[in-house]
Amino acid sequence: MLEFILITIIKAVVVVTVLLLTCAWMTYAERKILARMQSRIGPNVAGWKGLLQPVADLVKLLFKEEVIPGGAQRALYLLAPLLAFIPAMLPIAMIPFGNKITLFGREINLVIANYDNGLLFILAVASLSVYGIVMAGWSANSKYSLLGGLRSSAQMISYEIGIGMSLIGIVLLAGTLNLVDIVGQQNVWYKWFIFRQPIGFLLYFVCAIAETNRAPFDLPEAESELVAGYFTEYSSMRFGLFFVGEYANMVTVATVATTLFLGGWQGPFLPPVLWFVIKAVAVLFIYIWIRASLPRFRYDQLMKFGWYVIIPLALANILVTALIDLL
């Protein structure tokens, strides 16, 4: 028992550290890639080719003065960044990032929690992440924040349904909600669920981009209309928490997509963990690529797209999958 707890704690600490570091250098990668795509140079002053930029950003954020606007709901205003940050960090606990390895004579499963309802757990935690944004928008007592918060809550409710439905096809085919088992079923490349559920993958990815408030669905923080949306009034590290939360959500989406659709850590020649990282990074790169390529949707287009296109398509996908699975 004690040994189990100890191993789990060590795994959790390592994974969360890696996740936070990934988030930090995701900001650098995003700025660099965007700059390249727009014929700019990007950050290049701090460290070799600007590699220390995230450290500089962190130090700056930590030493900034924290301003709380007058008329803000103080307690909720201070709580909101944590409500956005914590659900972003939780789902990684269910993601298997490698096969069993033997370390110091013990067999260690490279997943923090091998849980039977892992997929549902991820969806449940994701459904809680809207509170941080809504609270931030409402408690700051600013019109831009409030509008950003309202937009985001409507958007996240709409696209959450799409996410859940787009994954039902996989659950139908795999017959389990355990992420470790789902990876186990994709042991050859043509068994990857991206080939058996192509529409499901597209729907999941589109919905996930909307759910993480990224371009082209980044309406809650549309600069030209809302300054910065729900976190307009935030400063210092509380602003930083929203930022890290957003990137952690992106990493979660990338790892979930890797696990469910791209065969997880499975792959030839290279060690499993490396395969997992390669696939996740590829998904993250597509994220940034899309941001550089597509203009922002209008808000009514976004809602119509969610309810009139995504959800009917997802329902049709479930029906067809169920039929094929029956035959």
Add this chain to the structure above:
Amino acid sequence: MELAIFILTSLVAIVAALLVILQRNPIASVMYLVTTFVAQAILFIQLRAAFIAILQVIVYAGAIMVLFLFVIMLLNLRREDFGKDIKLRFKPLAIAFAMVLLIETLVVINASLVPAQPGADLSATFGSVQGVGKELFTTYLYPFELTSVLLIVAILGAVVMAKKKL
């Protein structure tokens, strides 16, 4: 260990539930209600009903309460709106409903005072997605389908009332 978790989560659930009705800020009320739901979910997990626990978080905490929040934010209540001058027209009705709830609670508590059988006859799939799903679609098929009809009727009613001019 299990007992400690039970006592802690029960305390959180009760205190948060009390705070839902004891303070006046509606947004804070919603947040305390969410806290209660999450604590309840942990209690469900301790009862080996993991699926119900997760549904509790997804449906109540993640969807319904967000809609509550949405409505409250759109109404844009000011502090004086939920002050002392709450209309007392519905007082008799409120008391009647509270009495019904109280009696129901007492009945449930009375029923659960019988010493519980320790979970010896629990099957392996008890409370899991497979177990609950199988029960829903075999033993309880008719109640389940009736509930879905009820939900559709409710949605239709809302659409008819909201889109009268359409």
